[in-house]
Amino acid sequence: MPKKTLSPTEVYKHLPKTNCKECGEENCMAFAAKLVNREVALDKCPPLLTDKYKENYKILWEMLKPPVKEVSIGFGDNIVKIGGKLVMYRHELTWVNPTAIAIDVSDDMPEEEIVKKVKEVENFSYGYIGQKLKLDLIAVRSVLNDADIFKATVKKVSSTTSLPLILCSLDPNIMEAGLIEVANKKPLIYAATRDNWKEMAELSLMYKCPLTVFSPNDLKTLKSLTRTLLAYGVEDLVLDPGTFWNGLADAINNLTMLRRAACKEEDELLGFPLIGVPAIVWMEHNEYPEVTIWKEVCLASMLITRYTDVLIMHSLEGWALLPLTILRQNLYTDPRKPVAIEPGVKVFGMPNEESPILLTTNFALTYYTVASDIEASKVNCYLMVVDTEGLSVESAIAGRKLTAEKIAEALKESSIESKINHKTLIIPGRAARLSGEIEELSGWKVLVGPMDSSGIPKFLQEKWIKAQS
Amino acid sequence: MKKKDKNKDSSFNDFGFDIGKLLSGFQEVELENVEIKVKELEFWIQPFISSLIAPKVTAPPKVKPKEILEEEFHPPAMKYPGEIVEVKIGATKSEGGTRGKTVTIGGGKAPAFYLFESPPPNPPVISIDVFDMKIPLAKAVKMHVEDVLEDPAAWAKKAVEKWGAEVINLHLVSIDPLLKDTKPSEAAKTVEDVLQAVDVPLAVGGCGDPEKDLKVFEKVAEVAEGENILFNSVTLNMDIKRTAEAIKKHGHCVIAFTAMNMDDARELNRKLYEFLPRNKIVIDTTTAALGYGLDYAFTVMERTRLAALMGDVELQHPISSGTTNAWAAREAWMTMDAKWGPKELRGPIWETVSALTLLLAGVDYFMMMHPAAVKTIKEVIKKLTVKEEAEKIYNWVNNLKR
Numbered sequence A: 001m002p003k004k005t006l007s008p009t010e011v012y013k014h015l016p017k018t019n020c021k022e023c024g025e026e027n028c029m030a031f032a033a034k035l036v037n038r039e040v041a042l043d044k045c046p047p048l049l050t051d052k053y054k055e056n057y058k059i060l061w062e063m064l065k066p067p068v069k070e071v072s073i074g075f076g077d078n079i080v081k082i083g084g085k086l087v088m089y090r091h092e093l094t095w096v097n098p099t100a101i102a103i104d105v106s107d108d109m110p111e112e113e114i115v116k117k118v119k120e121v122e123n124f125s126y127g128y129i130g131q132k133l134k135l136d137l138i139a140v141r142s143v144l145n146d147a148d149i150f151k152a153t154v155k156k157v158s159s160t161t162s163l164p165l166i167l168c169s170l171d172p173n174i175m176e177a178g179l180i181e182v183a184n185k186k187p188l189i190y191a192a193t194r195d196n197w198k199e200m201a202e203l204s205l206m207y208k209c210p211l212t213v214f215s216p217n218d219l220k221t222l223k224s225l226t227r228t229l230l231a232y233g234v235e236d237l238v239l240d241p242g243t244f245w246n247g248l249a250d251a252i253n254n255l256t257m258l259r260r261a262a263c264k265e266e267d268e269l270l271g272f273p274l275i276g277v278p279a280i281v282w283m284e285h286n287e288y289p290e291v292t293i294w295k296e297v298c299l300a301s302m303l304i305t306r307y308t309d310v311l312i313m314h315s316l317e318g319w320a321l322l323p324l325t326i327l328r329q330n331l332y333t334d335p336r337k338p339v340a341i342e343p344g345v346k347v348f349g350m351p352n353e354e355s356p357i358l359l360t361t362n363f364a365l366t367y368y369t370v371a372s373d374i375e376a377s378k379v380n381c382y383l384m385v386v387d388t389e390g391l392s393v394e395s396a397i398a399g400r401k402l403t404a405e406k407i408a409e410a411l412k413e414s415s416i417e418s419k420i421n422h423k424t425l426i427i428p429g430r431a432a433r434l435s436g437e438i439e440e441l442s443g444w445k446v447l448v449g450p451m452d453s454s455g456i457p458k459f460l461q462e463k464w465i466k467a468q469s
Numbered sequence B: 001m002k003k004k005d006k007n008k009d010s011s012f013n014d015f016g017f018d019i020g021k022l023l024s025g026f027q028e029v030e031l032e033n034v035e036i037k038v039k040e041l042e043f044w045i046q047p048f049i050s051s052l053i054a055p056k057v058t059a060p061p062k063v064k065p066k067e068i069l070e071e072e073f074h075p076p077a078m079k080y081p082g083e084i085v086e087v088k089i090g091a092t093k094s095e096g097g098t099r100g101k102t103v104t105i106g107g108g109k110a111p112a113f114y115l116f117e118s119p120p121p122n123p124p125v126i127s128i129d130v131f132d133m134k135i136p137l138a139k140a141v142k143m144h145v146e147d148v149l150e151d152p153a154a155w156a157k158k159a160v161e162k163w164g165a166e167v168i169n170l171h172l173v174s175i176d177p178l179l180k181d182t183k184p185s186e187a188a189k190t191v192e193d194v195l196q197a198v199d200v201p202l203a204v205g206g207c208g209d210p211e212k213d214l215k216v217f218e219k220v221a222e223v224a225e226g227e228n229i230l231f232n233s234v235t236l237n238m239d240i241k242r243t244a245e246a247i248k249k250h251g252h253c254v255i256a257f258t259a260m261n262m263d264d265a266r267e268l269n270r271k272l273y274e275f276l277p278r279n280k281i282v283i284d285t286t287t288a289a290l291g292y293g294l295d296y297a298f299t300v301m302e303r304t305r306l307a308a309l310m311g312d313v314e315l316q317h318p319i320s321s322g323t324t325n326a327w328a329a330r331e332a333w334m335t336m337d338a339k340w341g342p343k344e345l346r347g348p349i350w351e352t353v354s355a356l357t358l359l360l361a362g363v364d365y366f367m368m369m370h371p372a373a374v375k376t377i378k379e380v381i382k383k384l385t386v387k388e389e390a391e392k393i394y395n396w397v398n399n400l401k402r
Helices: A008-012 A028-036 A051-064 A111-123 A149-158 A173-182 A196-208 A219-232 A247-265 A278-283 A289-307 A317-332 A365-379 A395-396 A404-414 A429-442 A453-468 B014-021 B137-148 B152-161 B184-197 B209-222 B240-249 B264-274 B294-309 B323-328 B343-363 B371-385
Strands: A072-074 A078-083 A099-106 A125-126 A131-133 A139-140 A165-168 A188-192 A211-216 A237-240 A310-313 A344-348 A355-361 A381-386 A424-427 A445-448 B084-087 B101-104 B125-131 B167-171 B202-205 B230-234 B253-257 B281-284 B365-367
Touching: A008 A028, A008 A051, A028 A445, A072 A165, A099 A111, A099 A149, A099 A317, A111 A149, A125 A317, A125 A365, A131 A317, A139 A149, A149 A165, A165 A310, A173 A196, A188 A196, A188 A237, A196 A219, A211 A219, A219 A237, A219 A247, A219 B125, A247 A289, A247 B371, A278 A289, A278 A310, A289 A310, A289 A317, A289 B014, A289 B230, A289 B343, A289 B371, A317 B294, A317 B343, A344 A365, A355 A365, A355 A395, A365 A381, A365 A453, A365 B152, A381 A404, A395 A429, A404 A424, A404 A429, A424 A429, A429 A445, A429 B264, B014 B343, B014 B371, B084 B253, B125 B152, B125 B371, B137 B152, B137 B343, B152 B167, B152 B184, B167 B184, B184 B202, B202 B264, B209 B230, B209 B240, B230 B281, B240 B264, B253 B264, B264 B294, B294 B343, B294 B365, B323 B343, B323 B365, B343 B365, B343 B371, B365 B371
Parallel strands: A099 A139, A099 A310, A139 A165, A165 A188, A188 A211, A211 A237, A355 A381, A355 A424, A424 A445, B125 B167, B125 B365, B167 B202, B202 B230, B230 B253, B253 B281
Antiparallel strands: A072 A078, A125 A131, A344 A381, B084 B101
């Protein structure tokens, strides 16, 4: 039965039915409903963890486990979880574990270059809707085919960063040399193939590391290998069906077929996280380096959209990774909930009674964009956030969620009037047409702000600071 | 980042070379190594799955296989009860128009590019935006069209001949009562000029004022009778009866535009069905920019397409996307810290990534602007439609150039 159609009654049957409320729910049925929606985990039910219910726990775990296995890379506090997907399409039940992005370094790079690149990966950060968008892993490639050099490179990387690692070599001897350096850090091994699977399987078992299975454009071999490796005792697999620029149709179709086989047909041999390697575009030289980066971004964005759980990238340019980290954030939000923040009056800096009051909506993206522009202006002020049910200014006006009545009401309820000695409200440029009506209903004076909030610093300087002095 | 000398390669058709040329019009930029103070790394992981604990069962000792245990792989193909109607845009002489070629969109019988089920009978089509008056454009776009900004016919010609526009998407923005308030007859004249200048099909867009758009559409539909223009667009707040009747009477087709809501899309189509045949209707469920709601746009389009394939007749129409909306994202046009690269690259990649995402959701008809983005999406569509032999990447680990 597809996981998403699992019914609470099915789950309830196997719960202890004690209604003990230890899980925080009113009764076992309510807990069952939350389990089905994946809002709570099984181990929140203490009775279920006792010996008496061992069998039930096992049944429920089987029922609820995601069709795509969750695999962890790294150790301790530095773990990246990939896979764990419950559904194929994000509107069915939200995607979990955003596609992890690894950036590569290779053992033919000078040491200082490696350190510099690793530091750049660590420092990559973009503030977006109150979050920091980050990169996740470092992939270390053996290029020189020398075990000692690879070992030294892995050691250098591992001592430079706490980011989890992917070790890349198809030669088991070189792989082992690298693994010895990070024995307890559980890097992802890349990769087992038709030719080296037995040795790689041994390494995976010995060092307790997840193992990638690499079978470019050959799903039959990929599936045969997963069956073999599972039989060998390796449990945590990651599948690479190959990433191609020439052969893109196959690359995309292979990923789609693998995810569908896992989610819709519950094929356990294919129910593992998928890895993509946009870095392959760097196998060719292009006279314009930005064209190669461009292709890598195109491949990566399609792979993020089509089910890839982890990516190995070569480029580290800001313009390449910015759209990818934002795309990943976008696609992994819960599509059932608008991204909204608490409405109310927010304070920036140390406003006094002469400080300006601006207005915006409670769509998270709108709010954080406006907030960062206000911060950039370094002007102390108040920001009134109106509840528009998580819609942007433009959509809220079109959908009648931002009206003069609502604004007048918000002004009244906020008691902001007692904190200031003026009655001037700055509204977004896109809400200009509400200005007359707001003035009429509230008795406040309205100042129409810029169309885009990036104009706020200039606006405040010219229309407020100068006007006051 | 360096520009290399440009006369090195004569293979103008080479994708990379072309894209390189299109992207190379910005000044050289040194990417600075910027230090950001980050104290700790946060991994954004949703908590509930991670707290599932595997049952502790002791498996019997395994007998390790010595050989590969062979398995069969069968493509997990499905059959769908529904399919997308085909909509033809433009008309040749024998069909009552003057176009050199027509384009047909839609006809899909499986989700986008599921080649293992059913290849798309009509690959997605790209139109390029042309405006009937000088409007503010992002610098990265403007630098390619500066010479034609005030001549829609010349702009259209350039878009077709230089960048391969399959359809011209003419926006009659000047008709806006708040702008030039151009009269319907004058707007119709612009349409005729563009029809003269190019032989590809035409889409004609209004200004968004429901009353003015209707008046202009009626006039344009009349003077361009038989050309099978795609009108962009009819909305729920327009006089649907009058719009649809004008479009039907003179043999055109229309985009039914709604704001990210499948119920609205169905409702608008139900109203249109009273006047127009189904194969004259394209739907547009709204495109939001990457980082500004692309996720909603993507999911509404994907759901719309899947619902249509599963038999929802009211949604079985080709999907259009105003991908140019990607330029509304400030990351696409704003000057940002040097570490984020020049906006001349950020802009077109923003449009490209937005388009690629929606391409995989099922969009059949793109309205685009930047030549490099257009070039890329055309190339990707070709690659996703016609199977080519996959690269031999077995040894990529050792073979990346730096």
